[in-house]
Amino acid sequence: MLPADSSTGACPGTPCPYSAHRAKLTSSNSDDFNLKYADNHSDFVRWNVYSSILTRHLALDLDFDMFSTTPQSRWPLYHALLRALGPGPLLVSDAPGEVSDMTLLDRLTARDHHGRLAGVKTAIPATVPSVRWFWDNIQGEGEGPAVVAVSPIAEAHGGLIATWNPRKAESGGRAVDIITRAELDAALGSAITVAGNSDEVVLWRVGLSSRPKYEIVTGDWSGMKLEIDKGGCELLVVARVWHLDGKKVAVLGMLDKLAPLAGMQVAQDEGKLAERMTTGVIRGTNVQKDYSSAATSWPT
DSSP, X not given: OBOGGGBSSOOOSSSOOSOTTSOOEEEEOSSOSSOSSTTHHHHHHHXXXXXXXXXXXXXXXXXXXXXXXXXXXXXXXXXXXHHHSSSSOBOBOOOTTOOOOHHHHHTTEEEOTTOOEEEOOOSSOOBOOGGGTTOSOTTOSSSBOOEEEEEEEGGGTEEXXXXXXXXXXXXXXXXEEEEOHHHHHHHHTTHHHHHOSOOOXXXXXXXXXXXXXXXXEOTTOOOXXXXXXXXXXXXXXXXXXXXXXXXXXXXXXXXXXXXXXXXXXXXXXXXXXXXXXXXXXXXXXXXXXXXXXXXXXXXX
Protein backbone atom coordinates (compact mmCIF):
# COMPACT_ATOMS: atom_id res chain seq x y z
CA MET A 1 0.00 0.00 0.00
CA LEU A 2 1.16 3.51 -0.80
CA PRO A 3 -0.58 6.34 1.11
CA ALA A 4 -2.46 9.07 -0.71
CA ASP A 5 0.16 11.74 -0.02
CA SER A 6 2.89 9.68 -1.71
CA SER A 7 1.60 10.44 -5.20
CA THR A 8 3.77 12.75 -7.26
CA GLY A 9 2.61 16.15 -8.38
CA ALA A 10 0.81 19.11 -6.86
CA CYS A 11 -2.72 20.38 -7.29
CA PRO A 12 -2.63 23.03 -10.03
CA GLY A 13 -5.46 25.05 -8.52
CA THR A 14 -8.33 23.91 -10.71
CA PRO A 15 -10.65 22.21 -10.15
CA CYS A 16 -9.32 21.58 -6.63
CA PRO A 17 -8.65 24.84 -4.71
CA TYR A 18 -6.52 23.11 -2.09
CA SER A 19 -2.77 22.51 -2.01
CA ALA A 20 -1.58 18.93 -2.44
CA HIS A 21 0.37 19.42 0.80
CA ARG A 22 -2.76 20.19 2.81
CA ALA A 23 -4.17 17.26 4.75
CA LYS A 24 -7.20 15.73 3.03
CA LEU A 25 -9.60 12.94 3.78
CA THR A 26 -9.39 9.86 1.60
CA SER A 27 -12.82 8.89 0.34
CA SER A 28 -14.05 5.94 -1.68
CA ASN A 29 -15.27 7.05 -5.10
CA SER A 30 -17.32 3.97 -6.00
CA ASP A 31 -18.51 0.53 -5.00
CA ASP A 32 -16.07 -2.34 -4.46
CA PHE A 33 -13.69 -3.69 -7.08
CA ASN A 34 -14.30 -7.15 -8.61
CA LEU A 35 -17.95 -7.69 -7.79
CA LYS A 36 -19.24 -11.03 -9.05
CA TYR A 37 -21.17 -10.39 -12.26
CA ALA A 38 -20.37 -10.28 -15.98
CA ASP A 39 -19.67 -6.56 -16.52
CA ASN A 40 -18.02 -5.83 -13.19
CA HIS A 41 -14.74 -4.47 -14.54
CA SER A 42 -16.11 -2.14 -17.20
CA ASP A 43 -18.82 -0.91 -14.83
CA PHE A 44 -16.24 -0.14 -12.17
CA VAL A 45 -14.20 2.17 -14.39
CA ARG A 46 -17.33 3.79 -15.78
CA TRP A 47 -18.71 4.49 -12.29
CA ASN A 48 -15.50 6.13 -11.17
CA VAL A 49 -14.84 8.42 -14.12
CA TYR A 50 -18.45 9.62 -14.16
CA SER A 51 -18.62 10.05 -10.35
CA SER A 52 -15.47 12.19 -10.58
CA ILE A 53 -17.42 14.83 -12.51
CA LEU A 54 -18.71 15.85 -9.06
CA THR A 55 -16.30 14.38 -6.53
CA ARG A 56 -13.11 15.91 -8.03
CA HIS A 57 -14.37 19.30 -6.81
CA LEU A 58 -14.42 18.15 -3.18
CA ALA A 59 -11.50 18.47 -0.75
CA LEU A 60 -10.89 14.72 -0.92
CA ASP A 61 -8.26 12.31 -2.14
CA LEU A 62 -10.47 10.01 -4.19
CA ASP A 63 -9.87 6.30 -3.63
CA PHE A 64 -10.50 4.16 -6.71
CA ASP A 65 -10.36 1.06 -4.48
CA MET A 66 -7.94 -1.86 -4.63
CA PHE A 67 -7.13 -3.89 -7.71
CA SER A 68 -5.33 -7.14 -8.58
CA THR A 69 -2.19 -7.41 -10.70
CA THR A 70 -2.95 -11.07 -11.41
CA PRO A 71 -4.62 -13.17 -12.86
CA GLN A 72 -5.50 -11.71 -16.25
CA SER A 73 -9.17 -12.60 -15.72
CA ARG A 74 -9.32 -9.61 -13.33
CA TRP A 75 -8.18 -7.24 -16.10
CA PRO A 76 -5.15 -5.85 -14.20
CA LEU A 77 -3.94 -3.31 -16.79
CA TYR A 78 -7.51 -2.08 -17.33
CA HIS A 79 -7.73 -1.27 -13.61
CA ALA A 80 -4.14 -0.10 -13.15
CA LEU A 81 -4.63 2.67 -15.71
CA LEU A 82 -7.51 4.07 -13.65
CA ARG A 83 -5.48 3.88 -10.43
CA ALA A 84 -2.66 5.90 -12.04
CA LEU A 85 -5.05 8.73 -12.88
CA GLY A 86 -6.07 9.90 -9.43
CA PRO A 87 -4.60 11.13 -6.13
CA GLY A 88 -5.73 8.31 -3.81
CA PRO A 89 -3.76 5.39 -2.36
CA LEU A 90 -2.46 2.43 -4.37
CA LEU A 91 -3.99 -0.70 -2.88
CA VAL A 92 -3.14 -4.15 -4.28
CA SER A 93 -5.43 -7.08 -3.51
CA ASP A 94 -3.45 -10.04 -4.87
CA ALA A 95 -4.38 -13.12 -2.86
CA PRO A 96 -1.94 -15.21 -0.80
CA GLY A 97 -0.13 -17.59 -3.12
CA GLU A 98 -0.58 -15.38 -6.20
CA VAL A 99 2.59 -13.97 -7.73
CA SER A 100 2.15 -10.22 -8.16
CA ASP A 101 2.99 -8.67 -11.52
CA MET A 102 5.92 -6.47 -10.49
CA THR A 103 6.31 -5.13 -14.03
CA LEU A 104 2.83 -3.65 -13.83
CA LEU A 105 3.46 -2.25 -10.34
CA ASP A 106 6.67 -0.65 -11.61
CA ARG A 107 4.58 1.32 -14.11
CA LEU A 108 2.71 2.84 -11.15
CA THR A 109 5.68 3.63 -8.89
CA ALA A 110 9.15 5.18 -8.85
CA ARG A 111 11.89 6.01 -6.34
CA ASP A 112 12.95 9.51 -5.38
CA HIS A 113 16.55 10.64 -4.84
CA HIS A 114 16.36 9.30 -1.26
CA GLY A 115 15.38 5.85 -2.55
CA ARG A 116 11.84 6.11 -1.20
CA LEU A 117 9.08 4.43 -3.17
CA ALA A 118 6.36 6.78 -4.42
CA GLY A 119 3.25 6.42 -6.52
CA VAL A 120 3.38 8.03 -9.97
CA LYS A 121 -0.18 9.35 -10.07
CA THR A 122 -2.04 12.43 -11.19
CA ALA A 123 -3.31 15.08 -8.77
CA ILE A 124 -6.59 15.53 -10.69
CA PRO A 125 -8.70 12.34 -10.99
CA ALA A 126 -9.67 11.02 -14.40
CA THR A 127 -13.03 12.51 -15.38
CA VAL A 128 -15.30 12.18 -18.39
CA PRO A 129 -15.00 15.47 -20.36
CA SER A 130 -18.20 17.52 -20.64
CA VAL A 131 -18.42 16.93 -24.38
CA ARG A 132 -19.15 13.23 -23.58
CA TRP A 133 -21.38 13.50 -20.51
CA PHE A 134 -24.58 12.58 -22.35
CA TRP A 135 -23.36 10.07 -24.91
CA ASP A 136 -25.68 7.09 -25.50
CA ASN A 137 -24.77 3.42 -26.01
CA ILE A 138 -21.61 3.62 -23.90
CA GLN A 139 -22.21 0.08 -22.66
CA GLY A 140 -24.08 -1.79 -25.35
CA GLU A 141 -23.86 -4.95 -27.40
CA GLY A 142 -21.24 -5.31 -30.10
CA GLU A 143 -19.14 -2.46 -31.45
CA GLY A 144 -19.54 1.03 -30.00
CA PRO A 145 -17.86 3.99 -28.32
CA ALA A 146 -15.21 3.86 -25.60
CA VAL A 147 -15.27 5.33 -22.12
CA VAL A 148 -13.00 8.38 -22.29
CA ALA A 149 -11.60 10.34 -19.34
CA VAL A 150 -9.07 13.15 -19.04
CA SER A 151 -6.62 14.36 -16.40
CA PRO A 152 -5.06 17.80 -17.03
CA ILE A 153 -1.49 18.41 -15.78
CA ALA A 154 -1.04 22.15 -16.10
CA GLU A 155 2.53 22.32 -14.72
CA ALA A 156 3.69 20.00 -17.50
CA HIS A 157 1.75 21.99 -20.13
CA GLY A 158 -0.06 18.83 -21.08
CA GLY A 159 -2.52 16.20 -19.99
CA LEU A 160 -3.58 12.56 -20.23
CA ILE A 161 -6.50 10.94 -22.06
CA ALA A 162 -7.48 7.44 -20.96
CA THR A 163 -9.86 5.17 -22.87
CA TRP A 164 -11.38 1.84 -21.95
CA ASN A 165 -13.54 -0.69 -23.80
CA PRO A 166 -16.89 -0.70 -21.88
CA ARG A 167 -18.89 -2.97 -24.23
CA LYS A 168 -21.01 -5.79 -22.79
CA ALA A 169 -18.58 -8.54 -21.80
CA GLU A 170 -20.64 -11.39 -23.23
CA SER A 171 -20.86 -9.71 -26.65
CA GLY A 172 -17.08 -9.38 -26.92
CA GLY A 173 -17.54 -6.17 -28.90
CA ARG A 174 -14.71 -3.77 -29.69
CA ALA A 175 -14.71 -0.12 -28.68
CA VAL A 176 -14.30 1.99 -31.82
CA ASP A 177 -13.94 5.72 -31.25
CA ILE A 178 -12.27 8.92 -32.45
CA ILE A 179 -10.41 11.29 -30.15
CA THR A 180 -11.11 14.84 -31.36
CA ARG A 181 -9.83 18.31 -30.55
CA ALA A 182 -12.59 18.60 -27.92
CA GLU A 183 -11.02 15.82 -25.83
CA LEU A 184 -7.55 17.33 -26.31
CA ASP A 185 -8.76 20.72 -25.09
CA ALA A 186 -10.32 19.09 -22.02
CA ALA A 187 -7.07 17.25 -21.24
CA LEU A 188 -4.99 20.39 -21.65
CA GLY A 189 -7.24 22.59 -19.52
CA SER A 190 -5.60 26.02 -19.36
CA ALA A 191 -2.10 24.75 -20.20
CA ILE A 192 -1.91 26.10 -23.73
CA THR A 193 -3.59 29.41 -22.94
CA VAL A 194 -1.21 30.05 -20.08
CA ALA A 195 1.84 28.87 -22.02
CA GLY A 196 1.58 31.48 -24.70
CA ASN A 197 2.94 31.39 -28.19
CA SER A 198 1.73 28.10 -29.72
CA ASP A 199 -1.48 26.10 -29.80
CA GLU A 200 0.29 23.24 -31.59
CA VAL A 201 0.45 20.03 -29.58
CA VAL A 202 1.73 16.47 -29.90
CA LEU A 203 -0.59 13.53 -29.24
CA TRP A 204 1.21 10.31 -28.30
CA ARG A 205 -0.67 7.00 -28.22
CA VAL A 206 1.29 4.96 -25.68
CA GLY A 207 0.35 1.57 -27.14
CA LEU A 208 -1.46 -0.32 -24.36
CA SER A 209 -3.81 -1.91 -26.93
CA SER A 210 -2.08 -1.24 -30.24
CA ARG A 211 1.19 0.02 -31.67
CA PRO A 212 2.45 3.37 -30.33
CA LYS A 213 1.75 6.32 -32.58
CA TYR A 214 2.21 10.07 -32.48
CA GLU A 215 0.51 12.88 -34.36
CA ILE A 216 1.21 16.60 -34.55
CA VAL A 217 -2.07 18.39 -33.93
CA THR A 218 -2.70 21.61 -35.81
CA GLY A 219 -5.84 23.51 -36.79
CA ASP A 220 -6.85 21.06 -39.54
CA TRP A 221 -6.35 17.90 -37.48
CA SER A 222 -9.14 15.35 -38.10
CA GLY A 223 -8.78 13.22 -34.96
CA MET A 224 -7.18 9.91 -33.94
CA LYS A 225 -9.14 6.67 -34.35
CA LEU A 226 -8.99 4.04 -31.61
CA GLU A 227 -9.98 0.38 -31.75
CA ILE A 228 -9.84 -1.45 -28.42
CA ASP A 229 -10.62 -5.14 -27.89
CA LYS A 230 -12.54 -6.65 -24.97
CA GLY A 231 -10.79 -5.99 -21.65
CA GLY A 232 -8.49 -3.45 -23.28
CA CYS A 233 -7.58 0.17 -22.63
CA GLU A 234 -5.40 2.87 -24.17
CA LEU A 235 -3.56 5.97 -22.96
CA LEU A 236 -2.77 9.14 -24.88
CA VAL A 237 -0.34 11.84 -23.78
CA VAL A 238 -1.04 15.40 -24.93
CA ALA A 239 1.93 17.78 -24.75
CA ARG A 240 2.48 21.36 -25.83
CA VAL A 241 4.95 22.10 -28.60
CA TRP A 242 7.81 24.42 -27.64
CA HIS A 243 9.72 26.47 -30.22
CA LEU A 244 13.44 26.49 -29.43
CA ASP A 245 16.14 27.79 -31.78
CA GLY A 246 14.05 27.06 -34.83
CA LYS A 247 13.15 23.56 -33.64
CA LYS A 248 9.98 22.08 -32.18
CA VAL A 249 10.19 20.12 -28.93
CA ALA A 250 7.56 18.24 -26.89
CA VAL A 251 8.07 16.85 -23.37
CA LEU A 252 6.13 13.60 -23.03
CA GLY A 253 7.28 12.51 -19.57
CA MET A 254 8.21 9.06 -18.28
CA LEU A 255 6.87 6.80 -20.99
CA ASP A 256 7.38 3.62 -18.96
CA LYS A 257 4.72 4.85 -16.49
CA LEU A 258 0.95 4.81 -16.73
CA ALA A 259 0.83 8.53 -15.80
CA PRO A 260 3.85 9.80 -17.79
CA LEU A 261 3.44 13.51 -17.02
CA ALA A 262 2.53 13.14 -13.34
CA GLY A 263 4.65 15.34 -11.11
CA MET A 264 6.45 17.06 -13.98
CA GLN A 265 7.04 20.79 -14.30
CA VAL A 266 8.05 22.20 -17.67
CA ALA A 267 8.93 25.84 -18.39
CA GLN A 268 10.82 27.90 -20.94
CA ASP A 269 13.47 30.23 -19.55
CA GLU A 270 15.77 32.44 -21.64
CA GLY A 271 15.31 30.28 -24.70
CA LYS A 272 15.94 27.02 -22.85
CA LEU A 273 13.47 24.34 -21.81
CA ALA A 274 13.62 23.33 -18.15
CA GLU A 275 11.91 20.25 -16.75
CA ARG A 276 11.94 18.74 -13.29
CA MET A 277 10.05 16.28 -11.11
CA THR A 278 8.27 17.88 -8.18
CA THR A 279 9.35 15.06 -5.86
CA GLY A 280 12.72 14.28 -7.41
CA VAL A 281 11.63 11.02 -9.04
CA ILE A 282 14.66 9.53 -10.77
CA ARG A 283 13.41 6.12 -11.85
CA GLY A 284 11.91 5.81 -15.30
CA THR A 285 12.69 7.29 -18.68
CA ASN A 286 12.26 11.04 -18.86
CA VAL A 287 11.69 11.55 -22.57
CA GLN A 288 12.12 14.79 -24.46
CA LYS A 289 11.80 14.51 -28.23
CA ASP A 290 12.54 16.95 -31.01
CA TYR A 291 10.10 15.68 -33.61
CA SER A 292 11.16 18.20 -36.25
CA SER A 293 14.51 16.47 -36.66
CA ALA A 294 13.95 12.99 -35.23
CA ALA A 295 10.46 12.06 -36.37
CA THR A 296 11.72 9.07 -38.34
CA SER A 297 12.97 7.44 -35.15
CA TRP A 298 9.53 7.54 -33.52
CA PRO A 299 7.19 4.55 -33.79
CA THR A 300 4.33 5.27 -36.17
